[in-house]
Amino acid sequence: MDQNTDPVNVAIFTALGTIVGYLGTEVASYSIFERLLWPTRHYNYDVSHPASLLWIAGLMPMGGPIHKAAIEALDKFVAGSLWHGYCRGKMLDSAFYKNRGRHYFVRTIEDQRKGLEQKDGRNGLWISVLELMEWPRQIPTWKNDPAAAIDMKGIISQLPFFELKLSRAPQQRPGGQEPAANVTGDMGPMRLRYIFGVLISEVTTIIFGIATAVVWKSPFAVWYFVPILLKFIALFFRVRRQPMKLPEEMGDHGDGELTLYEVDGHYRGFFLIHGPKYLVYQFFHHYGHPLRDNLGLFGDRVKEIVSMLTVVGFVFVYPVGLIAFIFASSDIQWVWLGYQLMTMISMHCYRFFGGEGRGSTEEWLARELGDSPEISRDSEVKDGDQEMITRKPVLFRDDESGLTIEAQLQSRMVESVRDGRKYREKRVERILEDHAKSGNPRV
Numbered sequence: 001m002d003q004n005t006d007p008v009n010v011a012i013f014t015a016l017g018t019i020v021g022y023l024g025t026e027v028a029s030y031s032i033f034e035r036l037l038w039p040t041r042h043y044n045y046d047v048s049h050p051a052s053l054l055w056i057a058g059l060m061p062m063g064g065p066i067h068k069a070a071i072e073a074l075d076k077f078v079a080g081s082l083w084h085g086y087c088r089g090k091m092l093d094s095a096f097y098k099n100r101g102r103h104y105f106v107r108t109i110e111d112q113r114k115g116l117e118q119k120d121g122r123n124g125l126w127i128s129v130l131e132l133m134e135w136p137r138q139i140p141t142w143k144n145d146p147a148a149a150i151d152m153k154g155i156i157s158q159l160p161f162f163e164l165k166l167s168r169a170p171q172q173r174p175g176g177q178e179p180a181a182n183v184t185g186d187m188g189p190m191r192l193r194y195i196f197g198v199l200i201s202e203v204t205t206i207i208f209g210i211a212t213a214v215v216w217k218s219p220f221a222v223w224y225f226v227p228i229l230l231k232f233i234a235l236f237f238r239v240r241r242q243p244m245k246l247p248e249e250m251g252d253h254g255d256g257e258l259t260l261y262e263v264d265g266h267y268r269g270f271f272l273i274h275g276p277k278y279l280v281y282q283f284f285h286h287y288g289h290p291l292r293d294n295l296g297l298f299g300d301r302v303k304e305i306v307s308m309l310t311v312v313g314f315v316f317v318y319p320v321g322l323i324a325f326i327f328a329s330s331d332i333q334w335v336w337l338g339y340q341l342m343t344m345i346s347m348h349c350y351r352f353f354g355g356e357g358r359g360s361t362e363e364w365l366a367r368e369l370g371d372s373p374e375i376s377r378d379s380e381v382k383d384g385d386q387e388m389i390t391r392k393p394v395l396f397r398d399d400e401s402g403l404t405i406e407a408q409l410q411s412r413m414v415e416s417v418r419d420g421r422k423y424r425e426k427r428v429e430r431i432l433e434d435h436a437k438s439g440n441p442r443v
Contacts, residue, residue: 006330009330009333013330014326017325017336017337020065021065021322023065023344024064024065024347025065025067025069025318026068028064028065028066028069029069030069030072030073031098031355031356032062032066033073033311033314034095034098034356035356036314037096037234037310038186038238038288039198039235040186040187040191040238041288042360043056043193043194043197043198043201044194044361045197046183046367049367052358052363052364053197053200055355055358055359056201056358057200057201057203058346058349059350059353060201060202060350060355061204061205061227061342061343061346062202062205062314062317063223063226063318063321063339063343064344064347065344066314066347067316067317070312070314070315073095073311074315076093077095080094082304082308083308086292086301087292091289091292092289095311096290097288097289099120099122100122100123100124100127102124103118103119103121103264103265104118104121104262105118105119106119106261109432109433118264123287123289124284125287125362126283126407128357128362129164129362129365129366129369130164130271130366131269133160133269133411134366135160136160136411136412158413158415158416159269159414160412160414161412161413161423161424162269162270162272162409162410162411163271163274163388163410163411163431164271164410165274165409166274166283166405166407167275167276168403168406170406179392179393179406180371180391180392181368181371181394181395182397183361183365183394183395184397185243185244185396185399185400187241187243187288187398187400187401188243188399190236194235198231198232198235199228202228202231205224205227205228205339208224208335208339209222209224211335212335216331216332218329218332220332223324226317227314231310234306234307237307237310238303239303239304239307240291240294240303241289241291242286242287242289243398243400243403244282244287245401246278246401250278250281255277256276257277258274258275258276258431258435259275259280259281260274260428261274261284262424266417266420266421270414270421270423272424272427272431274431292304365394365407368394369391369409372394373392374390375390375391375392377390378390378412387412388410388411388412389410389411389412390408391408393406393408394409
């Protein structure tokens with residue numbers, strides 16, 4: 001083993017390592033452990049879009065000071081009683097299954113909005129997709145109308161308005177009506193892109209490890225391979241997830257009647273999501289929730305325990321590394337500190353530049369919906385309203401259930417919260433009335 005006998009160097013290294021550890025662990029995002037325990041969701045990127053891999057490579061090494069975020073994840077396992085045994089405790093709001101904290105209202109033609117019951121959106125896949133959407137590139141109406149520019153009191157905060165229609169993809173389509181894109185779901189068998197995504201996420205760590213082994217021929221190079229080992233353990237012991245369900249599997253919620261959800265809040269825009277009840281409902285409830293009823297040597301409980309132990313492992317990666325590298329040569333110590341500074345910068349960028357969604361199913365869907373070709377604009381533009389843009393549908397396939405759904409986006413900008421609320425009520429009324437006039441109670 002390399003030895004560093006200079007006590008001054010040891011003191012400097014220990015002091016700098018402690019400072020880096022303190023600064024880094026304060027900025028480490030808890031969501032990296034949601035990524036660790038749901039790798040098929042967070043490494044489900046479009047292979048034809050290399051930018052996703054660049055973000056993954058640059059933002060997601062986990063060899064740095066992340067022990068505070070790991071402790072937070074473990075605290076939630078304890079709070080949810082997940083250590084108590086088979087099928088015990090609550091997965092929601094743990095690193096296994098994020099609770100996004102968003103809420104929704106079910107809108108009907110008879111409702112009075114002020115009296116509606118607010119419901120918990122839980123993991124809410126499509127809410128996350130709409131939050132990641134690029135805002136429509138529309139010019140404010142007052143820029144096109146000099147007369148309107150005189151009165152700009154209402155232009156307080158421009159926000160996007162997104163209306164998402166979900167439906168079951170038809171078996172056959174008329175000619176020339178093919179969807180814009182196909183997005184593969186994140187359930188089912190292992191895919192090469194998951195393995196490659198995990199590997200790429202630690203490519204910088206691996207490079208430092210190889211350099212330490214080749215240049216200095218030091219056994220301390222082993223430390224750099226611990227994060228990728230823990231990530232691959234988490235990948236291969238990932239828990240099973242609840243796939244999409246067919247109508248006959250939904251029980252009381254298997255109805256094909258139109259359901260319309262208004263997502264509460266407007267800080268990222270106004271969202272309406274509608275479609276047959278059996279489709280829309282499950283995305284606001286148990287889609288993606290871990291399955292826990294399979295006993296056996298490699299059953300669900302074993303996978304839960306191994307997954308939680310990988311989080312325990314990450315608690316010790318930085319502190320053990322700091323102590324171990326005290327006994328390395330000064331050159332190797334400075335290389336290790338340089339690596340830690342790089343990971344600290346990566347963690348800042350991850351937190352402040354949208355690292356949580358990079359390379360994920362939600363990002364893939366959001367990009368495809370936003371890039372989908374425009375097929376129409378709302379012809380009823382009155383009182384300075386901007387046009388509602390309709391885009392070609394995008395398919396989302398769940399290999400586990402075999403169900404393919406079609407998602408079609410309509411979007412526009414609103415020029416204030418007040419205008420957004422007003423337009424939302426107009427759209428709710430129009431959707432429900434059009435459905436009632438169609439004479440078809442099922443969609």
